[in-house]
Amino acid sequence: MVGAGQLARMTHRAAVDLAVRLDVLAATDSDPAVLVGAPHRIGDPLDESAVVVFADGCDVITLDHELVSNEALQRIQRGGIPVVPDPMALRFAQDKLFARSELHARGYPVPPFARVDAVADVEAFATEHGWPVVLKVSTMGYDGRGVEIVAGTEEAAAVLNRGGIWVAEEMLDLECELAVLVARRPSGDSVTYPVVETVQRDGICRELVMPARVSESLQRDAVDLATEVVTAIGAAGIVAVEMFVTTGGELLINEFAMRPHNSGHATIEGAVTSQFHNHLRAVLDWPLGSTSLVAPAVAMVNVLGTGAESAAMRNLPAALEVEGASIHLYGKEERLGRKIGHVTVLGTDPDEALARARNAVEILGGFQ
Amino acid sequence: MVGAGQLARMTHRAAVDLAVRLDVLAATDSDPAVLVGAPHRIGDPLDESAVVVFADGCDVITLDHELVSNEALQRIQRGGIPVVPDPMALRFAQDKLFARSELHARGYPVPPFARVDAVADVEAFATEHGWPVVLKVSTMGYDGRGVEIVAGTEEAAAVLNRGGIWVAEEMLDLECELAVLVARRPSGDSVTYPVVETVQRDGICRELVMPARVSESLQRDAVDLATEVVTAIGAAGIVAVEMFVTTGGELLINEFAMRPHNSGHATIEGAVTSQFHNHLRAVLDWPLGSTSLVAPAVAMVNVLGTGAESAAMRNLPAALEVEGASIHLYGKEERLGRKIGHVTVLGTDPDEALARARNAVEILGGFQ
Numbered sequence: 001m002v003g004a005g006q007l008a009r010m011t012h013r014a015a016v017d018l019a020v021r022l023d024v025l026a027a028t029d030s031d032p033a034v035l036v037g038a039p040h041r042i043g044d045p046l047d048e049s050a051v052v053v054f055a056d057g058c059d060v061i062t063l064d065h066e067l068v069s070n071e072a073l074q075r076i077q078r079g080g081i082p083v084v085p086d087p088m089a090l091r092f093a094q095d096k097l098f099a100r101s102e103l104h105a106r107g108y109p110v111p112p113f114a115r116v117d118a119v120a121d122v123e124a125f126a127t128e129h130g131w132p133v134v135l136k137v138s139t140m141g142y143d144g145r146g147v148e149i150v151a152g153t154e155e156a157a158a159v160l161n162r163g164g165i166w167v168a169e170e171m172l173d174l175e176c177e178l179a180v181l182v183a184r185r186p187s188g189d190s191v192t193y194p195v196v197e198t199v200q201r202d203g204i205c206r207e208l209v210m211p212a213r214v215s216e217s218l219q220r221d222a223v224d225l226a227t228e229v230v231t232a233i234g235a236a237g238i239v240a241v242e243m244f245v246t247t248g249g250e251l252l253i254n255e256f257a258m259r260p261h262n263s264g265h266a267t268i269e270g271a272v273t274s275q276f277h278n279h280l281r282a283v284l285d286w287p288l289g290s291t292s293l294v295a296p297a298v299a300m301v302n303v304l305g306t307g308a309e310s311a312a313m314r315n316l317p318a319a320l321e322v323e324g325a326s327i328h329l330y331g332k333e334e335r336l337g338r339k340i341g342h343v344t345v346l347g348t349d350p351d352e353a354l355a356r357a358r359n360a361v362e363i364l365g366g367f368q
Numbered sequence: 369m370v371g372a373g374q375l376a377r378m379t380h381r382a383a384v385d386l387a388v389r390l391d392v393l394a395a396t397d398s399d400p401a402v403l404v405g406a407p408h409r410i411g412d413p414l415d416e417s418a419v420v421v422f423a424d425g426c427d428v429i430t431l432d433h434e435l436v437s438n439e440a441l442q443r444i445q446r447g448g449i450p451v452v453p454d455p456m457a458l459r460f461a462q463d464k465l466f467a468r469s470e471l472h473a474r475g476y477p478v479p480p481f482a483r484v485d486a487v488a489d490v491e492a493f494a495t496e497h498g499w500p501v502v503l504k505v506s507t508m509g510y511d512g513r514g515v516e517i518v519a520g521t522e523e524a525a526a527v528l529n530r531g532g533i534w535v536a537e538e539m540l541d542l543e544c545e546l547a548v549l550v551a552r553r554p555s556g557d558s559v560t561y562p563v564v565e566t567v568q569r570d571g572i573c574r575e576l577v578m579p580a581r582v583s584e585s586l587q588r589d590a591v592d593l594a595t596e597v598v599t600a601i602g603a604a605g606i607v608a609v610e611m612f613v614t615t616g617g618e619l620l621i622n623e624f625a626m627r628p629h630n631s632g633h634a635t636i637e638g639a640v641t642s643q644f645h646n647h648l649r650a651v652l653d654w655p656l657g658s659t660s661l662v663a664p665a666v667a668m669v670n671v672l673g674t675g676a677e678s679a680a681m682r683n684l685p686a687a688l689e690v691e692g693a694s695i696h697l698y699g700k701e702e703r704l705g706r707k708i709g710h711v712t713v714l715g716t717d718p719d720e721a722l723a724r725a726r727n728a729v730e731i732l733g734g735f736q
Contacts, residue, residue, distance in 0.1 A: 013384050016377065016404045019681060019697035036384045037405010209517075269640070272692055272714065286685040290692045294662040294714065313387060317654040324640055324658045329387035341387075346640060346662065 001025070001033075002054065003064025006330040006339070007260045007276075008033035011064070012267070014276035020284070024064070025054040033064070035331045048072040052363045055081055062237055062283045063259045064285035066093045067140060073214045084186055084283040085258040088237040093256040097138040097167050108229055109252045111244065112170040122156040122168055130171040138165040146352045147203050173247040177254070178212055178363045179240050179263035180226035183278035185285050186236045191278070192227055193271060193291040196263045198242070204339070205262045207301040207357070209350040210270060210293065214245065221251055229253060239281040240264065262302070267291075269326045294345035299353035303341035305334035311365045312340055318363050319343075325360035369393070369401075369412050370422065371432025374698040374707070375628045375644075376401035378636070379432070382644035387661065392432070392448070393422040401432070403699045418442040423449055430605055430651045431627045434461045435508060438450040452554055452651040453626040457603040461624040465506040476597055477620045479612065480538040490524040490536055495620070497538040506533040515571050541615040546580055547608050547631035548594035551646035553653050554604045559646070560595055561639060563587045565630045566610070572707070573630045575669040575725070577718040578638060578661065589619055597621060606647040608632065631668070631692050634712045635659075635693045638666035663714035667721035669729045671709035673702035679733040680708055686731050687711075693728035 001008050004026035010035050015022040024033045026040040043050030045065070051072035055061050060082045061073065068257045073087040078182075083094075085328030092099045100113045106301055112129055116122045126133050135156065137146035149171065150156045160166060177198045183307040185191035197212035199207050212219060226241040240261035264275035273281075273289025281288050303312055311334055322345075329341040343360045369376050372394035383390040392401045394408040402408045407566045411418030413433075419440035423429050427452045429441065441455040453461075459573055460467040468481045480497055483506075484490045485656050494501050503524065505514035514532075517539065518524045528534060552558035565580035566573050580587060594609040608629035610622040632643035641649075641657025649656050671680055680697055690713075697709040711728040715721030 009384065012405070013381055016381050017696045018684065019699045037380070037407075039405075197590070272637070272694070281688060284685070287688040289688065289694075292692075316386065317652070320649060320655040320657065324660075326385070326640070326657075328385045331387045 001038075001062050001064050002051055002068050003027075004033035004038065004040060005029035005031045005064050006332070008038060008064040009036055009330060010265070010274075010328070011260060011276045011279060012036055014037040014274060014280055017277065018280060020280055021278075023054075023058060025051065030331075032330045032332055045069065048075070049102070052076060052079075055079075060084060060283055062089075062279070066090065066258060070094060082186065083318050084237045085235045085239070086186075089233050090258055092233050092235065093258045095139050096136055096255065097165055099256065100167060102233075103253055106232065108225075109250065111172055111252050111254070114162065114168050116156075116168045119153055119157045119160060122150070122160070123153060125168040132171050134169040134171050136167045136169060137157050138167055140164075145203070168198070172244060172252075175245040175247050175249070176212070176214065178214070178222050178243045178245060178251075179208075180222050180225050180243070180259070181261065181264045181267070181275055181291075182230045182235075182239045182241065183275070183282045183288050183291070184230055184239060185282050185288065186235045187285050188231075189288060190227060190230065191288045191291050192223050193267060193275070194293055195222045196266075198263050202337075204304070204337070205302060206304075207354060208263055208266065209354055210266055210298045210300075213350060218245065218249075218251065219307050225251060225253070231294065237282045238264065238275050246340045262339070262342075265328070265342050266298045266300040268328075269344045270295060270346060295353075297350040297353050298344065298346055299350060299355040299357045300342055300344045301354070302339050303329070303343065303361050305332070305336055305338040305340045306365055307336040308334060308365065310334065315364045319360045322356055322360040322363065325356060327360060327364070369406075369430050369432050370419055370436050371400035372401035372406065372408060373432050374400045374700070375401045376406060376432040377404055377698060378633070378642075378696070379628060379644045380406040380645060382642060382648055385645065388648055390648075391422075393419065398699075400698045400700055402626055413437065416443070416712055420444060420447075423447075428452060428651055430647070431458075434458065434626060438462060453603045453604045454554075455609070456599050459624055460601050460603065463507050464504055464623065465533060466645075467624065468535060470601075471597070471621055473568065474600065476593075477618065479540055479620050479622070482536050484524075484528065484534050484536045487525045487528060490518070490528070491521060493536040495537055500539050502537040502539050503527050504535045504537060506535055513571070513579060540612060540620075543615050543617070544580070544582065544611040546582070546590050546611045546613060546619075547576075548590050548611070548733070549629065549632045549643055549659075550594050550598045550603075550607045550609065551634070551643070551650045551656050551659070552598055552604045552607060553650050553656065555653050556599075557656060558595060558598065559656045559659050560591050560662055561632065561635060561643070563590045564623055564634075566631050570705075572672070573670060574672075574704070575667070575722060576634065577722055578634055578666045578668075581718060586613065586617075586619070595620060595622070605650045606632065606643050629671065630707070630710075633696070633710050634666045634668040635697075637712045638663060638714060663721075664716045665718040665721050666712065666714055667718060667725045668710055669713045669722070669725040670707050671697070671729050671732050673700070673706040673708045675695060675703055675704040677703060677734065678702065683732045687728045690724055690728040690731065693724060695728060695732070 004024035009032040502697035
């Protein structure tokens with residue numbers, strides 16, 4: 001697995017069950033997956049040769065995040081080591097402009113967008129779609145970085161002056177955001193988890209409930225759309241398809257994550273097979289596990305760092321008092337706003353489960 | 369944790385969630401917990417000084433098995449490092465004669481027993497309780513080792529000649545065997561898991577269902593008895609109280625395990641909080657987690673080695689085809705009859721769940 005963050009850490013936990021050895025390419029020897037004993041090599045995932053050298057001796061290569069040299073993955077694949085997801089499919093998660101354009105061309109629903117190279121392009125887009133305009137950097141953005149909401153020409157100019165390729169997107173009125181996790185084997189079989197309703201703030205997923213509190217027909221449409229598009233682009237492993245639901249009830253594809261994803265953390269306790277187990281199974285082209293939920297409602301709230309050193313760890317015993325709170329901490333420095341853990345609660349009512357998860361997160365001191 | 373077998377391996381998995389560092393004292397560097405990255409030191413748990421040296425720098429000491437120098441644990445405790453379970457309580461799990469005698473003296477129900485130092489003692493016991501007689505070595509027995517069923521004088525003599533202290537026990541007519549897992553904090557709080565019905569063969573736990581298929585009143589009696597006796601003897605951490613139910617409906621305490629136990633493996637998927645999480649929480653004197661089940665019926669079947677190298681690992685993908693089978697392999701050499709993994713299945717009917725778990729184990733090639 002290229003990358004050694006919390007996703008690799010939780011995949012290692014699943015690898016323990018299956019007696020699968022999961023080596024990780026880590027940025028530092030205090031990365032979350034390294035701290036829990038995943039065998040590691042230090043290297044930069046964007047350094048083509050570091051990734052190629054890491055892959056040597058592995059049976060299959062997969063990812064903890066998408067900020068990885070696609071050229072390296074192509075070379076590894078040409079060298080005969082399977083890469084899951086396929087580097088060609090991975091471009092849909094690495095390059096927003098490519099993804100939007102391809103999906104639009106193939107007839108999939110995406111938000112109105114345009115490539116903007118100059119302020120005049122943003123102005124032209126705003127003339128049609130109105131201010132404010134959302135500007136998204138085409139590559140290398142994550143967790144809200146590389147997403148800017150600009151109210152006018154001056155702000156747009158400041159963003160474009162940073163360099164990089166930018167995509168303008170209409171500021172949509174959203175009913176809610178959904179995520180559908182698909183686990184797909186390279187040989188084709190796939191399974192889908194119940195639709196997740198995510199709540200984002202400042203571009204970061206803050207909390208979620210599963211199944212989503214939307215109509216059954218919308219849930220079905222979301223699952224069908226996710227399964228169809230994942231199959232069409234040839235992605236494999238866990239693929240999170242993030243979607244917008246507009247106030248008009250329209251379902252639009254926002255973006256893909258091609259690896260275990262924050263929107264699937266609640267599957268550890270909430271589903272028969274966790275996304276991490278199914279990611280490993282998919283990557284190895286093994287039969288996939290049941291995605292059924294084990295409770296009528298599952299809620300998850302992220303723990304974000306406050307900047308106070310080890311605050312969450314100190315508050316952990318107190319937070320464990322919350323009935324049914326399954327707390328996960330990632331062993332990360334608690335920098336302000338950084339995802340350092342999450343809490344999952346199973347229940348019969350989504351609001352009640354969410355309230356308990358929020359309560360545990362408040363006690364951990366991680367909720368702002 | 370002294371010991372680095374599959375129990376330490378699965379406790380490490382729980383320690384990952386809680387960002388707790390779990391160091392293990394391992395017999396070899398290919399012990400199950402070492403293979404998944406638990407920081408380790410090599411040493412013999414029966415070597416007093418090895419255990420004392422290992423404890424240096426730890427915040428608290430606990431166990432993966434009971435074949436550990438009690439003297440070492442007492443020294444560690446005197447040195448100011450908490451030991452969970454308390455070494456005095458641990459004697460109830462280390463010394464069968466002591467446990468039977470103490471429990472009997474305190475009025476707890478135990479099978480008829482007597483210390484037997486000579487064949488004449490066995491004959492005297494048989495005169496009262498009939499042949500065959502069960503002979504159990506008082507210390508150092510596990511998984512059926514040190515338990516012999518003798519039909520007469522000659523066989524009894526052969527067993528006693530091996531040396532050691534032996535306890536004679538009546539060969540009871542059993543309705544079934546139960547286990548109750550109690551998680552208890554050193555400061556006193558405790559929680560109890562639903563009663564487990566275990567099926568033993570050749571002294572080894574082969575399969576279980578949870579909750580046990582016995583009357584609710586018997587379940588209540590078993591939980592009450594377990595809670596009372598664990599509190600009375602001052603044990604802490606996870607304590608498994610193994611019980612006999614005679615055909616006459618009598619509930620008798622058979623033995624204790626003072627650490628995560630095979631009878632609790634199904635709590636990983638089957639309960640809100642696994643026994644491994646609750647063991648860590650109890651050992652650290654942190655609030656304990658909910659022991660509620662997430663399904664009406666939970667079944668588990670052990671995978672025993674057949675002696676064929678890596679057979680279970682080779683058959684793993686095929687076994688994963690079984691609907692809802694959560695498969696755990698421990699990374700152990702597949703020696704004949706050795707516990708090398710287990711399979712858990714959640715369901716609505718215990719027999720149906722058990723059938724699926726058995727099916728997966730058969731495919732793994734581990735069921736005889």
